[in-house]
Amino acid sequence: xxxxxLVEEHNLPALPWAEKAQRMGFLDFLRAVQxxxxxxxxxxxxxxxxIEDVLLAARxxxxxxxxxxxxxxxxxxxRLQRLNTNVVLVVCExxxxxxxxxxxxxxxxxxxxxxxxxxxxxxxxGRPVYPVSFNLSSGM
Numbered sequence: 361x362x363x364x365x366l367v368e369e370h371n372l373p374a375l376p377w378a379e380k381a382q383r384m385g386f387l388d389f390l391r392a393v394q395x396x397x398x399x400x401x402x403x404x405x406x407x408x409x410x411i412e413d414v415l416l417a418a419r420x421x422x423x424x425x426x427x428x429x430x431x432x433x434x435x436x437x438x439r440l441q442r443l444n445t446n447v448v449l450v451v452c453e454x455x456x457x458x459x460x461x462x463x464x465x466x467x468x469x470x471x472x473x474x475x476x477x478x479x480x481x482x483x484x485x486g487r488p489v490y491p492v493s494f495n496l497s498s499g500m
Contacts, residue, residue: 362444366461366476366490369450374487378448381405386414389447390429393436398443405446412451412463415470426474430496433475437494455490457481 365375372379382401384392389408392399400406411429418425440447451472454464461478463470476496481488 361493362441362446363494364476364492365446365448366455366472366479366492367448367450368455368488369452371487371489372448372450374484374489375448376485377405378407378446378450381407381446381448383407383409386410386449390432393440394432396439398436398439400440400443400445403444405448407448407450409450411449411472411475412453412465412470416465416468419468422468423471423474426471430475433494434496437496440494455488457488457490461490 365378367375367378381404384406386408387410389406414429415422415425451463453470455472456462456464457478457480459478460471460473461476463472476490476492479490479492481490483489
């Protein structure tokens with residue numbers, strides 16, 4: 361079943377298929393999922409970089425931007441499920457698990473939980489990966 365995978369960049373080897381996937385920036389991904397049909401490959405994987413940059417750029421309204429991203433991704437859930445394309449969201453900084461999953465950036469704590477809820481880490485190749493279904497049912 362295709363879904364999102366949140367992963368720290370240094371843990372990307374846990375998903376070897378993701379290392380070879382088509383790459384795109386987060387804003388390009390948001391534009392692509394809003395198309396009908398989405399401008400994304402079918403039955404493949406894509407690597408999306410930069411969600412933390414988008415959220416940091418929204419300061420001081422980072423929480424508002426996170427909620428808007430959640431809304432846009434939730435609207436695109438059905439289209440993404442039909443594509444059957446795994447989406448690997450790669451972050452450069454450390455993902456802090458817990459009731460409110462965040463990214464620990466040197467200048468701010470990034471509220472990832474407002475976009476993806478609080479996914480539980482699973483181990484892949486001995487490294488933590490955070491799978492999240494496209495419907496974002498665990499979000500907010």
